[in-house]
Amino acid sequence: MADTRPILFFDSGVGGLSVLAPARALLPQAPLVYAADSAGFPYGIRSEEEIAARVPALLGRLAERYRPRLIVIACNTASTIALAHVRAALDIPIVGTVPAIKPAALLSKARVIGVLGTEATVRQPYVDNLAAQFAADCMVIRHGSAELVQLAEAKLHGEMPDPARFRAVLEGLFDQPGGERIDVIVNACTHFPLVEAELAAVAAHPVTFVDGGPGIARRIAYLTEGQEWPDVRPPGIAVFTRLDDAAHALAPALAGYGLARLEAL
Ligand code: DGL
Numbered sequence: 001m002a003d004t005r006p007i008l009f010f011d012s013g014v015g016g017l018s019v020l021a022p023a024r025a026l027l028p029q030a031p032l033v034y035a036a037d038s039a040g041f042p043y044g045i046r047s048e049e050e051i052a053a054r055v056p057a058l059l060g061r062l063a064e065r066y067r068p069r070l071i072v073i074a075c076n077t078a079s080t081i082a083l084a085h086v087r088a089a090l091d092i093p094i095v096g097t098v099p100a101i102k103p104a105a106l107l108s109k110a111r112v113i114g115v116l117g118t119e120a121t122v123r124q125p126y127v128d129n130l131a132a133q134f135a136a137d138c139m140v141i142r143h144g145s146a147e148l149v150q151l152a153e154a155k156l157h158g159e160m161p162d163p164a165r166f167r168a169v170l171e172g173l174f175d176q177p178g179g180e181r182i183d184v185i186v187n188a189c190t191h192f193p194l195v196e197a198e199l200a201a202v203a204a205h206p207v208t209f210v211d212g213g214p215g216i217a218r219r220i221a222y223l224t225e226g227q228e229w230p231d232v233r234p235p236g237i238a239v240f241t242r243l244d245d246a247a248h249a250l251a252p253a254l255a256g257y258g259l260a261r262l263e264a265l
Contacts, residue, residue, distance in 0.1 A: 003228040006031035006237075007220060008068035010059060012043040014156045014250065015149070015191030016074025017257050019097055022217035023072070024258060029229035030220075032236040033066045034259050039241035043077040044118025044146050044189070051120070055082040056089040058241065061265060063090055066237075070223060072216060073097060076188050077118045080126040093223050099127055099188035100212045105135035107208055112139045112181040114173040114207070117188030119144030127188075141179055143172035145189075152191035155198070156253045157246070166195065167202040174204055187211040235260035 079096035122142040131140040236259040243264035
């Protein structure tokens, strides 16, 4: 009998769609559930304690309801704070999303990397460790932006934010000492690849953007190798911790990612 257990993606909002998209392309038969903690959004301005308590509890409820074969924490903020707690609490393979500093260091010729994340992510020791391990010979410049998270949500709601707002976010990196030499920017929040084109269009000088999405898709394929899938992928489910008008307004954007059904947790 076909194994219908889904892969479950989790984020505070729509950001995890940037992680779901490459996985969906690589695994065309995989059933997908996308969970957004809209009641807890945004995570980037919350404390470590709140995230560490909230994320494992929610994932426990989601795992009970959807019985996923694998969970992807498609959120840098949740992963850099709560990945170990979630792994300790659940007996399911968990893939986290952490800043793609390693691929950025491989790409940077200037040896100056920008890390653009939420305020909570850029202050994490997890990021210090990634920088020390994979980019020891690089200058790593960080900037946390809650504004860019809101801009990505607005885009998915069909709005066209003013380009000056994207330029101001990039100035948070470029205006720091050494910032003018940044040649690679890590999109260290899953919301940010959704507005990468808008960022690239206003960058003061050319930069390459990297994120964890493609690597996570390969990791999921590796971890599920040899498993059965349904012959035809069933319609995907988007589940919200608060299914309000704003969530319903995302239905057309979610449909573009194969998420045809909206549910409340
Ligand atoms: N998408 C999330 C991340 O990757 C966080 C956005 C937020 O809720 O602040 O960090």
